[in-house]
Amino acid sequence: MMNRLECLKILAEHVTDEIVAPTYSCATDWMAINDRPLNYYAFGAMGLASSHALGLALARPDKRVIVLDGDGSLLMNLGTLVTIGAVQPKNFVHFVGHNGSYEANGGAPLPNRSLDFAAFAETAGYKSAHTFTDIDDFAAKVGDLIKAEGPVFGNLVIEQGPLSNRDYSEMHSAKRREVFREALDSGA
Amino acid sequence: MDDQAKDQAAEQLSGGAIMDAMKEAGVEYVLSVPDLHTSYGLLMPIADDPDLKLIRTCKEDECIGISAGLSYGDKRAVVLIQYTGFLYAQNAIRAMAAEQQKPICLMIGLLGKPPGVLPKDAKRIGVRSVEPYLDFMGIPHALIETDADVHLIPPAIVDAYENQHPTAFLIGRRPVAP
Numbered sequence A: 001m002m003n004r005l006e007c008l009k010i011l012a013e014h015v016t017d018e019i020v021a022p023t024y025s026c027a028t029d030w031m032a033i034n035d036r037p038l039n040y041y042a043f044g045a046m047g048l049a050s051s052h053a054l055g056l057a058l059a060r061p062d063k064r065v066i067v068l069d070g071d072g073s074l075l076m077n078l079g080t081l082v083t084i085g086a087v088q089p090k091n092f093v094h095f096v097g098h099n100g101s102y103e104a105n106g107g108a109p110l111p112n113r114s115l116d117f118a119a120f121a122e123t124a125g126y127k128s129a130h131t132f133t134d135i136d137d138f139a140a141k142v143g144d145l146i147k148a149e150g151p152v153f154g155n156l157v158i159e160q161g162p163l164s165n166r167d168y169s170e171m172h173s174a175k176r177r178e179v180f181r182e183a184l185d186s187g188a
Numbered sequence B: 001m002d003d004q005a006k007d008q009a010a011e012q013l014s015g016g017a018i019m020d021a022m023k024e025a026g027v028e029y030v031l032s033v034p035d036l037h038t039s040y041g042l043l044m045p046i047a048d049d050p051d052l053k054l055i056r057t058c059k060e061d062e063c064i065g066i067s068a069g070l071s072y073g074d075k076r077a078v079v080l081i082q083y084t085g086f087l088y089a090q091n092a093i094r095a096m097a098a099e100q101q102k103p104i105c106l107m108i109g110l111l112g113k114p115p116g117v118l119p120k121d122a123k124r125i126g127v128r129s130v131e132p133y134l135d136f137m138g139i140p141h142a143l144i145e146t147d148a149d150v151h152l153i154p155p156a157i158v159d160a161y162e163n164q165h166p167t168a169f170l171i172g173r174r175p176v177a178p
Helices: A004-012 A024-033 A049-059 A071-075 A079-087 A117-124 A135-145 A174-185 B003-011 B015-024 B036-047 B060-071 B083-088 B090-099 B125-136 B147-163
Strands: A019-022 A065-070 A092-098 A128-132 A152-157 B027-032 B053-056 B076-082 B105-109 B141-144 B167-171
Touching: A004 A024, A004 A092, A004 A135, A019 A024, A019 A049, A024 A065, A024 A092, A049 A065, A049 A079, A049 A092, A049 B060, A065 A071, A071 A092, A079 A117, A079 B053, A079 B060, A092 A117, A117 A128, A117 A152, A128 A135, A135 A152, B015 B027, B015 B036, B015 B147, B027 B036, B027 B060, B036 B053, B036 B076, B036 B105, B036 B167, B060 B076, B060 B083, B060 B090, B076 B083, B076 B147, B083 B090, B083 B105, B083 B125, B105 B147, B125 B167, B141 B147, B147 B167
Parallel strands: A019 A065, A065 A092, A092 A152, A128 A152, B027 B053, B027 B076, B076 B105, B105 B167, B141 B167
Antiparallel strands: none
């Protein structure tokens, strides 16, 4: 089983000018690893990261958009896979940290921990869907994956925690949204 | 407008007029979960209109997220949903429209409200609750009951995007297909 922090550190080595939309535990870890203006944190309601990211991907087809979702979050908005599969945004990459729990909310288990999210994405119409359980396999493929024609889905089977320090009020602040907007408008 | 046209405008709501109002406001995307109230007269014609891009979602809160994301690329959208979907999506609306003041433009079908009856006087509690919810969240709203009200749509959408705030339109009767 992989570790979320390790996965995100490997991903960070490949990220350049993409919009990255991380949520909850992925967001706190990503912020600790790669705090940058083109990170978008402004979801406000759990489960909607991929919906916001779909809007961003449609509005800015010149940018690639990478969603860092959680399995608990995705289950709160599972229909998003069908919507994204129908819209077929070519610049859209959707990773899910699959640890079988609502980790950010205290670690309670999902109603069913052994779901095949990649199968969900595939049948919903994603161009490709992958499951990673081995860090070396992920490291070998992630560079190509984030450049592939979307929508692309990557299910990262990870252990729980450890959680990075979290400051949601700063993460969700108007200042953060302003910085993101300025970075987008400046063509970063 | 001559007398005959005034009488017609007082008695019907044209889906085509609403679509023209969207276009006048620079709307490019319509995000929607089907609503029986607006399905035949508005949603289906939108689906056939090459100037409006329809995204069909599975649940109404998706529309709120997609609309927020689009706004960062200066793309204008209308969220076309039924009042039940509006009630379902309250948490997303609370976050993006009320707290973050994103230009979320809601078009809410009041299924079951008889034509000419004010929403506050409707029998269905769900229909009666829409305006109080909007008021509580500070979202300006207008009742679009007939063609005579459609002129309210473009300036409200333009203002929402130019000044970064949400707005809502309550579709009071079933629109007639163009």
